[in-house]
Amino acid sequence: MARIIPSAAIAAVLALLHPLPAHAAGFDGPWTVLIITEAGNCDQGYSFPIQISGGRVLSTGSANITGSVGRGGAVTVRVSQGGSSASGNGRLGATSGFGRWSGKGSAGTCSGRWQATRS
Template identity: 40%
Template sequence: MRRAALAVTTLALLTASAGIADAAKKKVQVPNRYDGTWSIEVVTLDGPCDRAYRYGVQIRRGEASYAGGEFNISGRVSQNGAVRAVISRGNDAADVVGRLGRQGVGNGTWNTTGLIACSGRWNAERRG
């Protein structure tokens, strides 16, 4: 009887371990601590680009998106707040790097990669 109970317990533990290993292999996406709505201010410090503008960015599961339609955002915020993104409109694009903080603010820099050379900084505030 004890051997049967031990065998059942061992089998249950092995099955549970296999289930945990399978879940780890599937890379389940978890919410990112920086998920939510952010207000971004972009300021040009060098070059002929627009001086400044502000827009809203949505972060969901670490992926950044913009619903305005004027340009596209392809970006990611890691669990430690590091930001890497590309903002593009037509053939023009800008590389964006920086960091979001747990206090609901962030900042970084950007520079264009097209024919027009511009660079600047950006600031972010969490809105929700």
């Protein structure tokens, strides 16, 4: 019995860390993400089209964007373009979302917030 309890606890933690596909919560489809710089010398804003399919965030524009969305809308992303890269996290709702990001590029280290809208 003592061996079953730790295994069950580990399985429960792993289930929480590995979210269910986003399509169960209705996040699949095209989105537009606006990235706003609040600190650092990066451009003040960027806009990227993305596609969410089966819980995976995919780029549809020139930037390489990868990430995942959990059943409850928790999202993690990584964006790279040229020599710059950033990572972010936040939450999506039915038609919009928001979060924070930070990254590095030729302008140095930058950070800020992002907002998303369903296209």
